[in-house]
Amino acid sequence: MSDLVQGYDPRTGEPIGDPVAESPGTEVDRIASAAAVAFPAWSAVAAADRAVVLEKVADALDAESELLVSTADGETALGAPRLTTELKRTTNQLRLFAEVLREGSYVEATLDSADPDIIPPRPVLRRVLRPLGTVAVFSASNFPFAFSVAGGDTASALASGCSVVVKAHSAHPATSRETARIVTDALREAGAPEGVFGIVYGTQAGVALVQHPAVRAVGFTGSTAGGRALFDLAQGRPDPIPFYGELGSVNPTVILPGAAAGEDIAAGFAASLTMGVGQFCTNPGLVFAPEDLVPALGEAVAATSGGAMLTERMCDSYTASTDALAASDLVSAVSTGERPDQAWAVAPRLFSVPVAVFEENVGKLTEEHFGPAALVVTYSSPAELHSALAKLPGSLTGTVHAAESDHAEAGAIAEILQRVAGRLIFNAWPTGVAVAWGQHHGGPWPATTNPLHTSVGATSIRRWVAPVTYQSWPDALLPPELRDANPLGIPRRVDGVLGVH
Structure with a gap:
């Protein structure tokens, strides 16, 4: 029988809400495997269509804000005003990534023409960023919405074309369960492939998720000790994977x-x-x-x-x-x-x-x-x-x-x-992190495990993609982002010049 994850009211110290069963290893395997199966279909969805899906998820969360805020307040004692604002920030993150997808520059499309006269000779080269696969997202304790089940890591990973499996934080299991229900239903109603989003509960489930062969990257927000332990697991796999942890900071x-x-x-x-x-x-x-x-x-x-x-x-x-x-x-x-x-x-x-x-x-x-x-x-x-x-x-x-x-x-x-x-x-104070194109929420260790990347803002999507270069491929076989006619109308760098061409 599985152990239970019980929420508590920080104001009283008493249990609140129904407990959630911890996910056994078999359940972690089932959910991660389903996410891996869903990935090819989800990554093949046109960016503009993924944008519509993200907006529908945002709308669904907004529609159930009263339930979500009251549930989260019971488990966190953060107060309805703060949580209402945080939920709106969360849905705005989803909408930001819809904008990122429509604008298109996040794929960093780069086209080089052939030049046989230079040394070494240059063939036709076309480079684009492609999604990695299934991403494991670890929810944060202090932001039950914005850095949790439907938070920035989930939004950016889904936007990139990756599938997502969330490890819920044990401090707010009921909030996580309700959020996951809304996200799952909204994705299904929007036509996203079944299994593209999943959730697991419990500490051991998180360990199993990092080690699962279907998982290709991990996003984490939490303590330095917890993040370091998971980082070491990710690097100690037979096939090490990227681990993007936001850890400690004295600011x-x-x-x-x-x-x-x-x-x-x-x-x-x-x-x-x-x-x-x-x-x-x-x-x-x-x-x-x-x-x-x-x-x-x-x-x-x-x-x-x-x-x-x-x-x-x-x-x-x-x-x-x-x-x-x-x-x-x-x-x-x-x-x-x-x-x-x-x-x-x-x-x-x-x-x-x-x-x-x-x-x-x-x-x-x-x-x-x-x-x-x-x-x-x-x-x-x-x-x-x-x-x-x-x-x-x-x-x-x-x-x-x-x-x-x-x-x-x-x-x-x-x-x-x-x-x-x-x-x-x-001449301002550091609390408050705007969700924007120019935001950087990262820094050298121990602030994060990789100072190149951010967990907030448009460029956080870069964590879940990797470059692929197509050499000498026929135009008809290239991804639309790299075709001569630029059918998506996105910004591209062509022979070193950045523009919409």
Whole structure:
């Protein structure tokens, strides 16, 4: 008999909803194999037609928003306003990829004419990106919609022409089940091949999914430890496969002296720190600020309230790690916010450390505390920051707050941060990741397992495709993206020139 995945209400710690059976190995094999069978038919569907299917999935999710939001709120305690916005973000991701498919440049169609007179002689070469096959997607705990069953990994993989098998997160099994039902029904009604989308439950099912021979790539959002374990499994297969993991990030934020004088800087920091009880991958957990700004930052954090964390394990981990930091002789406790009377609730916490001490202990003081906690690294002169910033681990974001008088220093710091962060932010806070063509949500290890790629935005589709070059093939046998007449009307690079030709 299968074990059960039970959801819990973080506000009370009590079970909520009916449990979902863990997927045994035979079920994982059946679903992954069905996805592999569906892949050739799905990848052969014209991009414009796949776009229509994605939009129908988005419409179906929007139509059941009330059920989805109420179910997710019970399992996550994130609140209806936040979850309503997140669900809309999720359906907008699907619609963005419909635009990506219609625009067509994501396939990077490249055509070279023959040239027998150069060395070596060049034949007719035509290159295009093609979908890999079946993609395994691991849902995130902190985004039950946008980074989960129907989230960005699923949307981009389906858009590419890949089939998808989702491993549901155990913190929200009922939300995952309802979302999967809606997606499955919408795909079927839109005419997508049976089996192109599937879902499995349970930790062992996730392990089996990564190791399944039908799976050709993996997308993961979660802890560094969990991601590293799965990454090693993916690389240890007889046929290693790409593993795209979004893992840990401390998101360094530098407040320069001119900006520190601003009236809203402390309030803005506290709001970003405590958003979603600090359970954001872009939470500003490491702040570099003038020493005289610390009291204002402390007062702002003290005036905030925490909330219930997503799981009991996360609550215990946050409490243990911040208690250990408070007991350390390296840092000073600055302030603590309110802790609501809820089962898995935590309080915001702020600590400080001089930059010289921080630089000597970078490894110990850059561990992510997943929750509303931050460390302020104090400095007297911005020049003191340069060597410390260069030693930071990889991060999703790097932020600089600067007045006009700080611009020269801001530029120098940006030169350092661009080597350790995937997105550089100016005079704003890192929480909130826009879904757009120009977005990059990635960074060096441990932020992600591959800094070239993003898990948000139009170019996230590149994770699920690989190039194929056709040499000297007849025009009639080429994919439509590569034919002379460009029947799809997409942007292409022809003999080195980019255009619609």
